[in-house]
Amino acid sequence: MRANLIRAMAILTLLLAVSTAVALVVGSQKIDFAILLSDPFSRTLFFRLRLPRVLMGLTIGASLAVTGASLQALFRNPLADPYTLGISGGGALGASVAIALGWGARVAGVPFVFLASFLGAMLAASLVRAIARTGAVVLPGALLLSGVVVNLVSLAAVLTIQYVADPNSSLQILRWMVGSLDVIGIAPVGYMLVLLVPAWIALLALSRQLNLMAIDEDTAATLGVNVRRCETVVHTLCSLIVGVTVAMGGSIGFVGLIVPHAARLMFGEDLRVVLPGSLLLGAAFLVLADALGRSALPTGELPVGAITGLLGGPAFLWLLRRRRQYAAM
């Protein structure tokens, strides 16, 4: 078991290093690394735009994948992810409202749009949870259904806002919806990491309990897991992580759904391997997808959310056919 973890970490670290290197080199503007430090233009391009963007990709990719893996285990449902639990939709709605109303204000240095998005994500997450709860029990099936519905309603609301908003805001909202890793300077990534790293560590620390939950809830309870507390803690941590990532990168789909499945396919079902594995694989996947988006068109670029959707959707369908037992869910 331990050997499996070490093997997985070695392979994925290598993959991550290669992906990061590729993502740093690829782009619409060629950077000559020989003159990187002497040429001011190259330096600005690399340190103000390219590097922050890649770091942002790593951070968001890791976050979405590790939350997807946690939520799937927690609710014993291979379809659970930030989207199907309504968290992403809530975030997008929060951001859209703020953009449409033209609230450019900053609160303690943080743009209000980010705050609105974060609040939207947290609100949607707790709404979904409240609907799916009967007494002390959260019903996984009801959770997924209400999550999908909350997501759809949020997206309908976003479309409505887009329709009535002025064209400029409307375009901004569209960019948000599709998801993008555009960022200037390294500071925003730093702020994100301050929130995200502790949350990642907390999730990883719960991986044994999540492993038991993934097998069977009652069994987990009789093996010493406090099921209710585990559920509350993991769901809250995931909502927090997704809230932050949606606020910064918009709603980037399919990473949280597809990456954990890929990790399980490669390294088996044990969550103690799947969780850290998803973290690394998600980071690698998203920076590669973004690198592709930045180099696919002769001029300009494709948003990363479009790439992940176009890659992840078919990949998921292929997986669904391979693993027929998921069809029964």
Add this chain to the structure above:
Amino acid sequence: MPLMEARHLDFAYPGGALAIRDVSVSVEPASLTAVIGSNGSGKSTLIRLLAGLLRPTGGEILLDGKALDAWQPRMRAREIAYMPQATMTVFPFRAIDVVLSGRTPHAPRFGFESDRDQAIAMEALKAAGAAHLAERSVTALSGGEKQMVILARALAQEPRVLLLDEPAAALDLKHRAEMMRTLARLRDTRGLSVVMITHDLQLTGSLFDRILALRCGELAAQGAPEEILQSELLAGIYDDPKVRTARLGDQTMVWIDK
């Protein structure tokens, strides 16, 4: 002192009537106890109460003389193992991984199971007659095979009390007999106590030390098999006057007349 003791247990599901009413039972060390009764008589509820999965609305449950609630979950998990009626695992865990999860209360909080845990898990699979299934994924197993793996998981936990909710329901005749032999052997060698729900009264005749009979959430009768397996008593428990019993060697046959 009994290993486990339930005193005047009451339990009602939220918004429902009492599913368990004033039930007092005790589990002796090194004993096999069968729980019988018709569908909906509260058998599973009683087992889940004993497992600590449900909290009684009245009365108390003691383990080693100490209230079940007062035990640390991890410590309690070393004493009591529970096997549910059905385990709905959607992810294709390998059987050996599921069995290994039974070692959780004994393994360090962080990190992986040791070689010794691996060996115990394999031993448990063997004892449950499922060693050949170790590498198979549980989602690909038949109902009976899955039950054998889940039983192995409970055995790997090395508890003193094993609570089994219809473990034999999907097992064929041979595996049923094998399971009972294994449980009897663990009772004799390790002092294991088993409380097991069963609808197979043939099984209870010569193998169990004690039978608890539930009817509408109340304890209708308890005692040695030869005391409980009587036509009139069973007729009352199952609400059917045509229940018949007969001795055949050291076995008791139970059937219902046409």
